[in-house]
Amino acid sequence: DVKVTQSSRYLVKRTGEKVFLECVQDMDHENMFWYRQDPGLGLRLIYFSYDVKMKEKGDIPEGYSVSREKKERFSLILESASTNQTSMYLCASSLLGESQFFGPGTRLTVL
Amino acid sequence: AQTVTQSQPEMSVQEAETVTLSCTYDTSESDYYLFWYKQPPSRQMILVIRQEAYKQQNATENRFSVNFQKAAKSFSLKISDSQLGDAAMYFCAYRSPAGGTSYGKLTFGQGTILTVHP
Numbered sequence: 001d002v003k004v005t006q007s008s009r010y011l012v013k014r015t016g017e018k019v020f021l022e023c024v025q026d027m028d029h030e031n032m033f034w035y036r037q038d039p040g041l042g043l044r045l046i047y048f049s050y051d052v053k054m055k056e057k058g059d060i061p062e063g064y065s066v067s068r069e070k071k072e073r074f075s076l077i078l079e080s081a082s083t084n085q086t087s088m089y090l091c092a093s094s095l096l097g098e099s100q101f102f103g104p105g106t107r108l109t110v111l
Numbered sequence: 112a113q114t115v116t117q118s119q120p121e122m123s124v125q126e127a128e129t130v131t132l133s134c135t136y137d138t139s140e141s142d143y144y145l146f147w148y149k150q151p152p153s154r155q156m157i158l159v160i161r162q163e164a165y166k167q168q169n170a171t172e173n174r175f176s177v178n179f180q181k182a183a184k185s186f187s188l189k190i191s192d193s194q195l196g197d198a199a200m201y202f203c204a205y206r207s208p209a210g211g212t213s214y215g216k217l218t219f220g221q222g223t224i225l226t227v228h229p
Contacts, residue, residue: 031215040120042202042219058216090156094215097208099146102156 023091
């Protein structure tokens with residue numbers, strides 16, 4: 001079975017802190033994605049990566065950056081966390097043309 | 112850009128009954144994929160069912176089936192013989208064909224919370 005793991009289930013940070021969210025998949029998938037989930041808005045794509053060191057902006061990239069140094073790992077970085085970045089963050093991975101598999105999510109609270 | 116709309120924020124069903132969740136989408140593409148994902152209270156999102164737009168036959172997975180109306184751009188999910196374990200948030204999602212610059216990005220609807228009453 002495909003396994004997508006995220007480093008934390010719950011995270012509390014203070015405004016202005018630099019935050020790292022880590023995602024690891026174990027099925028050699030080329031594509032990896034970061035979404036945020038907010039009530040009434042569904043999931044919105046922040047960034048995605050189609051290969052090591054390659055990245056593309058999604059629909060809401062402002063305030064975020066990403067890093068993919070190894071194929072299995074995709075990191076989401078909040079350079080200076082703000083309260084409006086309080087949300088559930090979901091990571092997903094897939095082979096090209098195949099369905100996405102999701103991690104359990106990280107509930108981030110920025111105080 | 113594609114959009115996906117789920118107009119039912121919440122739905123409820125009695126155990127063993129049938130419920131239909133609605134989804135509409137907007138696209139100018141002729142070839143694409145549609146998905147229903149389930150997110151139980153534990154938050155792990157799982158794929159329920161997938162439909163390729165070029166297939167006329169509606170997809171079915173055990174108690175889950177879809178009604179895909181391409182001309183109407185409608186993609187509803189029917190859950191038969193509902194079980195308590197079906198209670199979850201359900202998301203409809205759209206994906207462009209593989210290749211090109213889409214890289215398999217998903218566009219999601221707002222979600223529908225399904226409650227199952229015993």
